Amino acid sequence: MSVKKKGCTHGVLVLTTKDVWLREPFMALGDFIPTVGLVVKESPWRWLCNKKIKYKNKFKEWEFTFPNYTFSKFYKFFYFILFFYFKKLVGDPKVVVFTYPDYFFVAKFFKKSKKIYYVADDFSLAYGYPTKWLQKCEKNMISNVDDVVVVTDVIKERFVKYYKVDPTRIHIVSNAVRASMIPASFSPHSSSMLPCPIPSHFRPLAGVAGTIDPPRINLAWLGDVVKRVEWLYWVFVGPVGKFDDPADQKYLEFLMNSPRCCFIGWQPYDELGKYAAAFDIGVIPYSDKGINPTTLPVRFFTQLPYGQPILASYISPALLKYVPLLKLCKTVEDFEREVNFLKINKFDDGLRKQRWEFSKKNTWSCRAQQLYKIMQRDSI
Numbered sequence: 001m002s003v004k005k006k007g008c009t010h011g012v013l014v015l016t017t018k019d020v021w022l023r024e025p026f027m028a029l030g031d032f033i034p035t036v037g038l039v040v041k042e043s044p045w046r047w048l049c050n051k052k053i054k055y056k057n058k059f060k061e062w063e064f065t066f067p068n069y070t071f072s073k074f075y076k077f078f079y080f081i082l083f084f085y086f087k088k089l090v091g092d093p094k095v096v097v098f099t100y101p102d103y104f105f106v107a108k109f110f111k112k113s114k115k116i117y118y119v120a121d122d123f124s125l126a127y128g129y130p131t132k133w134l135q136k137c138e139k140n141m142i143s144n145v146d147d148v149v150v151v152t153d154v155i156k157e158r159f160v161k162y163y164k165v166d167p168t169r170i171h172i173v174s175n176a177v178r179a180s181m182i183p184a185s186f187s188p189h190s191s192s193m194l195p196c197p198i199p200s201h202f203r204p205l206a207g208v209a210g211t212i213d214p215p216r217i218n219l220a221w222l223g224d225v226v227k228r229v230e231w232l233y234w235v236f237v238g239p240v241g242k243f244d245d246p247a248d249q250k251y252l253e254f255l256m257n258s259p260r261c262c263f264i265g266w267q268p269y270d271e272l273g274k275y276a277a278a279f280d281i282g283v284i285p286y287s288d289k290g291i292n293p294t295t296l297p298v299r300f301f302t303q304l305p306y307g308q309p310i311l312a313s314y315i316s317p318a319l320l321k322y323v324p325l326l327k328l329c330k331t332v333e334d335f336e337r338e339v340n341f342l343k344i345n346k347f348d349d350g351l352r353k354q355r356w357e358f359s360k361k362n363t364w365s366c367r368a369q370q371l372y373k374i375m376q377r378d379s380i
Contacts, residue, residue, distance in 0.1 A: 011055025012375070013093040014118075015103050016040045020269045021120050021175060021298050022099050023061070028368035030059025033094070033375075038064045042071075052089050064089075071102035073133065083109055095375045098145065101129070101137035107144035114375060115145040120175075122155050122294040139163060147374055149173050152318035154294040173370045174318075177301040179363040181273040186356045188348065190308055191277040198262050198278070202233040204343065207279030209272050210299035213241025214248065215289035221313045222285040223251035224332045226258060229339055234258075237275045239266040277306045280347045281339065284312040284326070292316055300326065304359035307352030309342055311335060325355055 010033070017023040017037030029035045034055040039062065047065040070078045092112045098104070099118050107115050123129055123138070142148060142163055148170045150156050156172060159165045194200055208222075226234060234255075240263065243249050255261050264275065276282065282303035286292050296318040303310050310326035312319070313335075319326065327349075329335040342349060 010034065011036065011093050012095045012097065013053070013055075013090055013113075014038065014097040014099065015106065016099055017061060019120075022118070024176070024178060024269070024364045025118075025173070025367045025371060026097070027059040028364040029371055030057075031365065032368060032372040035059045036093075037061045041065045042068045044068050050089055053091065055091075055093065071100075075105050079105055082106075098141060101134060101141050104137050104141035104144060107141060114147075116374070117141050117145045117148045118173075119148065119150045119155055119159075121151075121291050122158065124158070125294060126291045135162075147171060147377075149371065149374065151175055152294055152296045152316075154317050158294070171370070171374050173367050173374075174362070175296050175298045175301055176362045176364045176367045177298075177305060177359055178270065179360075179365050180270070181302070182305040182359050182363070183277075183356070186307070186353050188307070188352055190280055190306065190347070191274075194278050195274050197264070198235050198275075202235065202260075202262065204232055204280040204347065205278060206232050206234050206281050206283050206339075207237065207276060207303075208234070208283050208285060209237045209276050209302055210297070211238045211241060212236060212252075213239075214243050214245070215287055216292055218285050218287040218313050219243065219248045219251040219255075221287075221332070223254055225329075225335045226255060226261065228332050228336050230260075231343075232260070232339060234261045235264060235275065235279070236261065237264045237267055237272060272302050273305070276303050279303070279306070279308050281342060282308050282310040284310065284314075286312060286314040286316075288314050294318070301359065301362060304355045304362070307355045309338075309347060309349045309351070310355075311338060325351060325358060 012029060012033055012035040014026045014035065014037040016039060017026055018039050023037060026035050026037050034057055036053055036055060041063065043065045047067050050064055053062055067078060087109050095114045095116065096110045097116045097118050098107060099120065101123055123134055142165055148159060148165060150170060150172055151174055153172055156170045159170055160167055194202060243252055256263060284297065284299060292314060293316055295316055300319065311329045312326050313329060315328050327338060329338050
C-alpha cells in the first residue's frame with residue numbers, strides 16, 4: 001500500500017524537460033498525474049520575475065529562470081538564496097524528477113517529496129562535463145534521491161560499477177515513440193506522397209531522421225554508401241551540426257551538394273512521422289563514438305511505426321535485442337548488398353508488420369505507465 005506524505009502537492013515536478021527525449025515521457029505521464037516540466041534558463045535578474053507554479057491537469061511546461069552560474073561550481077553561493085525562493089514557488093510536489101546531474105543540490109530542498117534521477121544519456125561520454133565535476137554531481141544526486149531511472153542497461157551497469165548503487169534502486173525505462181505517430185492500421189507500403197520539399201522523383205528513398213552531428217554520425221560511412229549506390233536517393237530530416245575534422249567536412253560538402261540528397265533541416269518532433277512514413281528504408285548512420293555505445297536512440301523508435309527496413313552502420317548493445325527489426329551494415333559492401341536485395345523485393349524484408357505492431361507496445365504512454373508505477377511505490 002502506498003504512503004501519502006503530509007504537506008505534498010498532488011503533482012510531479014520535472015527539472016528539466018528542455019529536450020524532446022525528456023519532454024515526451026513526462027508529457028505522457030500527465031495522463032496519470034498532473035506534471036510540470038521546467039524549462040530552465042539563466043539570467044542575472046529575470047529570475048526575480050518567476051511565477052508560482054500551479055499543478056493542474058495533464059502536462060504543462062513552465063519557464064523558470066535561475067541566476068547565472070547557479071548550476072556550476074559556484075552552487076554553494078546560491079544554495080541559501082535559492083532555498084526559500086525556489087521552494088516558495090514550486091511547493092512540495094508529490095514527486096520531483098531531476099534529468100541532469102547539475103541539479104543535485106536542489107534535490108536537498110525537497111524533504112517531503114519522492115525524488116528520482118532520470119538518466120537519458122551517459123553524461124560521462126558527452127555534454128562536456130569535466131570528469132571530477134560529473135562524478136561529484138552524480139554521487140551527490142544518487143545520495144539525495146530515492147530511485148534512479150535509466151534508459152539502457154548499459155548505463156545501469158555503469159552506475160552499479162562506479163557508484164556502487166544498489167541495483168534494486170535502478171529502474172530501466174527505455175525510449176519510445178509518440179502514440180499519435182503510429183498509423184491506425186498497417187500498410188505494407190511506404191507513403192506514396194513525398195512531403196515538401198523532397199523532389200517528386202526521389203525514389204527509391206533512404207531516410208535519416210535526426211540530427212547530423214559529430215561524433216555520433218559516421219560521415220565517412222554515409223558518404224561512401226551514397227557514392228556507391230547510385231540509384232538510391234537520400235533525405236536528411238534534422239539539423240546539421242559543425243564538423244571540425246577536414247575529412248568529415250569533405251564528406252558533408254559532398255552530401256550537401258549531391259543531386260541525390262535533400263536536407264530538410266530541423267523539424268518539430270510531431271512532424272517527423274510524415275517524413276519517416278515516406279522512406280523506402282530508414283538509415284541510422286551511427287559511429288561507435290560519443291554516447292552511441294550506451295544509447296537507445298529515439299530515432300529508431302520514430303522509424304518503427306511505418307514498417308520499412310532499418311539499416312544501421314553501428315548497433316549499440318542496447319539495440320542488439322531489437323535485431324532483426326534493424327540490420328547491421330557495418331561496411332559499404334554490406335549496405336550495397338542489403339539494399340540491392342531490398343530493391344528486388346520491393347523494400348519488403350518480411351518484417352514490416354512486425355515493426356508496426358512492436359511500435360504499438362513501445363509508446364511514450366507505455367513508458368509513462370512504468371514511471372507512474374515507480375512513483376507509486378512510496379509516495380502517490
